[in-house]
Amino acid sequence: MKENIVCRTFDKATSKLYEYARENGIETVWDRALAMQPQCGFGEMGLCCTNCSMGPCRIVKITDDGPKKGICGATEEVMASRNFARAVAAGSAAHSDHGRDIAEALYHAANNEGDYVIKDEEKLMKIAKEWNVQTEKRVLNEIAREVALIALEEFGKPFGKLRFLERAPEKRRALWDELGITPRAIDREIVQVMHSTHMGCDADYRNIINQAARAALADGWGGSMIGTELSDVLFGTPKPKKVEANLGVLKENYVNIIVHGHEPTLSEAIVIASKDPELLELAKKQGAEGINLAGMCCTGNEITMRHGVPMAGNFFQQELAVVTGVVEAMIVDVQCIMPSLSDLVKCYHTKLITTSPKAKIPGAVHIEFNEEKAVEIAKKIVREAVLNFKNRKNKTFIPEEKAEGIIGYSYESIIKTLDKVTNSFAHPTGTVKPLVDAIKSGVLRGAAAIVGCNNHKVPHDMSHVNLAKELIKRDILVVTTGCGAHACIKAGLMSLDAVKYCGKGLATCCELLEIPPVLHMGSCVDISRILTLLSDVAKFMGVDISDLPVAAAAPEWMSEKAQSIGLYAVSSGVYVILGVAPFVTGSENVVKYLTSDMEKILGGKFEVESDPVKAAEKIASHIENKRKILGI
Amino acid sequence: MVKILFEKDKCLGCKTCELACAAAHSKSKSILGAIKEKKFSRIRIKVKNGKLKVEQCMLCSDPRCIKACPVGALERRENGTIKVNDITCTGCGLCQEACPFDAIRLCVLPTVCDRCMEGDEPLCAKACPTKALKVKAV
Numbered sequence: 001m002k003e004n005i006v007c008r009t010f011d012k013a014t015s016k017l018y019e020y021a022r023e024n025g026i027e028t029v030w031d032r033a034l035a036m037q038p039q040c041g042f043g044e045m046g047l048c049c050t051n052c053s054m055g056p057c058r059i060v061k062i063t064d065d066g067p068k069k070g071i072c073g074a075t076e077e078v079m080a081s082r083n084f085a086r087a088v089a090a091g092s093a094a095h096s097d098h099g100r101d102i103a104e105a106l107y108h109a110a111n112n113e114g115d116y117v118i119k120d121e122e123k124l125m126k127i128a129k130e131w132n133v134q135t136e137k138r139v140l141n142e143i144a145r146e147v148a149l150i151a152l153e154e155f156g157k158p159f160g161k162l163r164f165l166e167r168a169p170e171k172r173r174a175l176w177d178e179l180g181i182t183p184r185a186i187d188r189e190i191v192q193v194m195h196s197t198h199m200g201c202d203a204d205y206r207n208i209i210n211q212a213a214r215a216a217l218a219d220g221w222g223g224s225m226i227g228t229e230l231s232d233v234l235f236g237t238p239k240p241k242k243v244e245a246n247l248g249v250l251k252e253n254y255v256n257i258i259v260h261g262h263e264p265t266l267s268e269a270i271v272i273a274s275k276d277p278e279l280l281e282l283a284k285k286q287g288a289e290g291i292n293l294a295g296m297c298c299t300g301n302e303i304t305m306r307h308g309v310p311m312a313g314n315f316f317q318q319e320l321a322v323v324t325g326v327v328e329a330m331i332v333d334v335q336c337i338m339p340s341l342s343d344l345v346k347c348y349h350t351k352l353i354t355t356s357p358k359a360k361i362p363g364a365v366h367i368e369f370n371e372e373k374a375v376e377i378a379k380k381i382v383r384e385a386v387l388n389f390k391n392r393k394n395k396t397f398i399p400e401e402k403a404e405g406i407i408g409y410s411y412e413s414i415i416k417t418l419d420k421v422t423n424s425f426a427h428p429t430g431t432v433k434p435l436v437d438a439i440k441s442g443v444l445r446g447a448a449a450i451v452g453c454n455n456h457k458v459p460h461d462m463s464h465v466n467l468a469k470e471l472i473k474r475d476i477l478v479v480t481t482g483c484g485a486h487a488c489i490k491a492g493l494m495s496l497d498a499v500k501y502c503g504k505g506l507a508t509c510c511e512l513l514e515i516p517p518v519l520h521m522g523s524c525v526d527i528s529r530i531l532t533l534l535s536d537v538a539k540f541m542g543v544d545i546s547d548l549p550v551a552a553a554a555p556e557w558m559s560e561k562a563q564s565i566g567l568y569a570v571s572s573g574v575y576v577i578l579g580v581a582p583f584v585t586g587s588e589n590v591v592k593y594l595t596s597d598m599e600k601i602l603g604g605k606f607e608v609e610s611d612p613v614k615a616a617e618k619i620a621s622h623i624e625n626k627r628k629i630l631g632i
Numbered sequence: 633m634v635k636i637l638f639e640k641d642k643c644l645g646c647k648t649c650e651l652a653c654a655a656a657h658s659k660s661k662s663i664l665g666a667i668k669e670k671k672f673s674r675i676r677i678k679v680k681n682g683k684l685k686v687e688q689c690m691l692c693s694d695p696r697c698i699k700a701c702p703v704g705a706l707e708r709r710e711n712g713t714i715k716v717n718d719i720t721c722t723g724c725g726l727c728q729e730a731c732p733f734d735a736i737r738l739c740v741l742p743t744v745c746d747r748c749m750e751g752d753e754p755l756c757a758k759a760c761p762t763k764a765l766k767v768k769a770v
Contacts, residue, residue: 037679041644042761062642062762 006030009316009460011490013247013401017320020397026347028319029338033456045586046080052199059586072199080587081205082197084563085212087582089193091564092215094335095525096155096186096223097358098263102230103151105265105371109234110145114372115269118144119236123412127229131163144233151226155186162186162218164225167535171544172573176217179601181210181571183218190215205590206597213571213602220568225528231302235268238305238408238522240417240515245489247321248402249310254292255283256326257385258312261333262523264302266355266369267295269378270331271307279382286389291382296321297336298482298523305408305522314461314486315558316454322350325396329385333369334359336453336559349391353381405494407520409479411529417513432537439537439549440632443505446549446623447477449530450484450518451565452557455580461487463555463579463612468493470616472517475503476623479533482524483556493518527565531572541630546573546603549626551619555579555612570594570604575622577615581608633712634747635768636757638686642764645684649675652759656748672737674745675756686765688756689714689735689745697742700730706742714744 007018007030021028042048047059049070059076060066069075074082109116118124124144128135133146154162161182165173176182183189193215196202202211232238250256257274259267273279274293283291294312295303303309312321315336321327322344329351330341342363345352354361355369355377365384369377409417418434427433438444448471454460464487468478472493480488488494494516499507502517510517521529530552538545552569554562556579569576584590599605609615650673651663657674658666665671676687691712698706698714705721706714714736721741728736736742748754757765 038643038645038677038684040646042646044644058646058761060761062644062764066762 006034007460008462010462010465010487011246011317011401011460013313013399013490014317014320014460016399016401017247017323017397021320021323024323026323026344027340028323029316029340030456032340042586044583046083046583046590047076047586049074049079049082051082051197061586074203076587077205077589078203078208080584080590081208082202084582084584084590085193085197085208085215087560087563088212088567089190089215091560091562092186092219092223093190094561095219095227095564096190098334098525099186099223099225099227099230100152100155101263101265101371102227102234103148106144106230106234107148107152108371110141110148112141115272115375116234116265116371118233120233123229123237124233127233130166147233148230151230154222154226156188157185160184162222164221167532168221168572169535169538169544172538172546175544175602176571179210181214181217183214183222186218186222189218205587206593209590209593209598213567216564216567217571219564220528220531220572224525225531227525228522228528231264232410235264236306237412238410239413240406240408241308242404242406243304243308243310243489244402244404245311245313245486246402247313247317247324247399249292249294249312250321250324250326250398251289251292252326252396252398253289255286255288255290255328255386255389256292256294257382258294258296258321258327258330259299259303259332260296260318260330261299261337261356261359262297262302262335262525263333264299264306265371265374266331266333266378267299267303268306269369269374270382271303271309272375273378273382276379276382279379279386282383283386283389286386288386288389291386297486298525299333301482301485301520301523301526305410305520311486311489313490314454314483316460319344322348324398325349325393326398328388328392329353329381331355331381331385332359335561337361349388349393351384351388353384355381401490403490403492403495405489405492405520406496406516407485407489407494409515409519409521411532414519414533417515421512432533432540436537436540438509442627442632443475444477444509445475445505445620445627446551447479448550448619448623449527449552450478450480450488450555451482451524451527451552452554452562453483453559455556455558457580458556458610460556461490463610463615464488465491465493466612467553467555467615468518469501470613471619472498472502472506474616474620475505476620477506477509478518479521479530480518481521481526481530485520485522488518489520494520524561524565527569534572534574543630544573544603547626547630549623549630551575551577551622553577553579553615553619555610555615566606570598570606571602573603575604575607575619577607577609577618579608579610579612579615633691633770634754635691635770636688636747636754637766637768638688639764639766640684640686642762643677643684644762644764645677646761647677648759648761649673649756649765650677652755653745656751656755657743670739672739672743674737674743676734687734690733696730696732697727697736697744700726702726711747711749713746713749716742716744
């Protein structure tokens with residue numbers, strides 16, 4: 001890494017704004033990453049333990065006479081696996097708590113408390129049937145209330161296992177049972193990891209990782225899935241629509257509001273408030289032409305999928321949005337919100353508004369959100385933004401870059417799209433048959449998910465975009481969520497034009513179905529949509545998920561949530577490529593377990609590969625190998 | 633003279649040496665005390681042009697810092713370390729600019745490694761968990 005190329009990015013808007021920030025003496029994530037060098041090797045290898053106050057303990061492998069055990073005797077395997085497991089538990093907790101908030105919002109809606117109403121009755125009925133909730137002779141709200149209560153019980157029920165696991169292929173469920181990693185209640189699995197990684201508990205790295213897998217599965221098939229499914233019930237299941245993306249969506253003469261964070265409960269209310277005639281009138285009085293709402297990170301994904309709200313950018317662009325000087329308010333809830341925003345907004349007129357009791361930032365305006373008074377509070381927040389328009393300074397810079405793409409590919413939308421090519425005389429509609437046929441015939445070689453964050457250790461957006469391009473070139477359909485989705489749409493990979501990057505087979509499929517080769521499936525909790533789709537394909541083919549010609553990659557991941565996602569994908573039988581190594585490299589055994597041994601017991605495994613071209617080659621060869629075994 | 637050798641292949645960048653140095657030069661002899669007293673570390677582990685580097689006084693035989701000082705406030709001790717006269721030093725920072733190893737930092741007055749001459753041995757090397765810093769008497 002050369003010092004003079006601090007901001008390595010694929011995205012032009014980002015590099016322009018980074019330079020602009022630098023000229024103005026504004027510090028951003030890249031500057032802090034540079035200042036942080038060198039980063040501590042003990043932490044990087046997972047060989048530093050602070051779990052008890054006899055420590056901190058560090059294992060020194062680089063010299064012969066350095067300590068090889070912690071003071072309690074914890075070995076490198078124990079330290080690395082415990083640290084990893086705790087990160088997974090934290091990630092699972094974050095996604096699952098998000099899911100719980102959505103379930104609570106559904107409960108309030110069912111009781112007619114507050115502003116939310118059930119938008120997708122069909123989906124509610126589907127879940128009700130799945131959970132054996134009586135639907136006949138009952139009013140909608142009663143059904144919704146019972147579904148919400150059952151969902152809330154999933155977090156702490158004393159007996160049984162998670163209900164959504166029924167979606168998984170039978171073979172997979174049997175495997176989880178056999179290994180003793182079938183998740184029971186969501187909170188319980190997270191608590192169990194925290195307990196067994198407490199000082200003096202579990203000292204078998206394989207058992208520690210297996211328990212982490214259980215907590216991760218409780219995220220994917222529990223918390224995240226509840227978050228996705230009940231969000232669809234409450235706010236509508238996403239449908240394909242055309243949207244614009246990148247910081248170029250900000251408008252000079254408008255009140256620009258950015259919602260950033262994760263939970264759609266807040267952002268949905270902000271969408272409603274931003275269309276309020278009174279507030280629009282107020283905006284005009286302040287001299288603005290209107291209110292321009294844009295979404296950032298996953299909450300951006302949530303509202304773009306459901307309302308077509310422009311996507312402002314991903315994780316590494318949050319500071320740059322403020323740097324444009326045209327953002328009246330950045331409204332945040334939970335997760336991935338850089339604390340640096342608070343200092344940054346002091347240099348601009350932008351108001352940073354925190355809304356969650358779980359995420360307060362000193363220096364921000366805290367207007368606490370609650371689901372019962374959602375729209376009232378959202379209006380108050382939007383009013384703050386509108387009234388801030390007059391404080392905008394003259395010096396602004398909106399980069400011209402913006403791209404267009406089609407988004408909104410929920411599981412249901414994908415099935416509906418496939419129905420277009422189902423012969424309705426010969427076959428029932430509403431199945432994955434056309435997708436399976438395309439894969440079996442070899443027109444499509446397989447599918448891969450590109451998910452995850454941004455990380456300074458790899459160039460911003462570059463791995464997401466280049467990996468996606470390399471995969472679609474090889475006739476591998478790409479689905480994406482989270483910050484990876486932002487990267488792909490900005491690079492034009494979600495437009496119908498992107499077929500020019502595809503191999504012949506995939507290009508034909510895309511043209512026939514009128515879809516882009518990279519499908520936006522939502523936010524990071526929406527990776528549960530991918531699990532549902534994988535399960536249905538596996539069940540349709542009569543195989544397990546691990547038999548499918550599919551793979552996943554998190555080329556720029558950074559968060560604990562990403563570690564949980566990675567582990568639930570691996571535990572569900574998926575081959576997962578990570579662009580950045582997790583903090584486990586200090587133990588060869590732990591590395592071997594995650595990258596090789598796990599495949600023997602769970603069918604999925606991790607692999608670390610930061611070069612997108614090599615990653616694509618590995619995914620392609622994995623897919624071809626799976627095809628060979630399937631005999632297709 | 634006490635040389636401190638830096639083996640960059642062994643360094644993990646944990647910066648324990650920096651903490652130990654600051655603590656050793658604080659009144660309270662503790663890390664928290666050093667932070668409160670604003671005592672800087674006299675050794676720094678940095679990445680420059682992608683490579684690990686140590687910033688610490690190299691005990692030059694003909695120190696540029698001394699030459700750069702317009703008021704003659706710096707002198708070389710017998711053991712090679714730099715002594716700062718805190719009465720005549722104006723804190724102008726020219727010595728800091730002159731040092732080819734970036735070994736001097738202004739903590740009001742210039743602070744530079746004294747090889748922990750009040751104690752038995754340099755505490756940075758003693759604290760290094762990987763023995764990337766090694767003391768060699770020459």
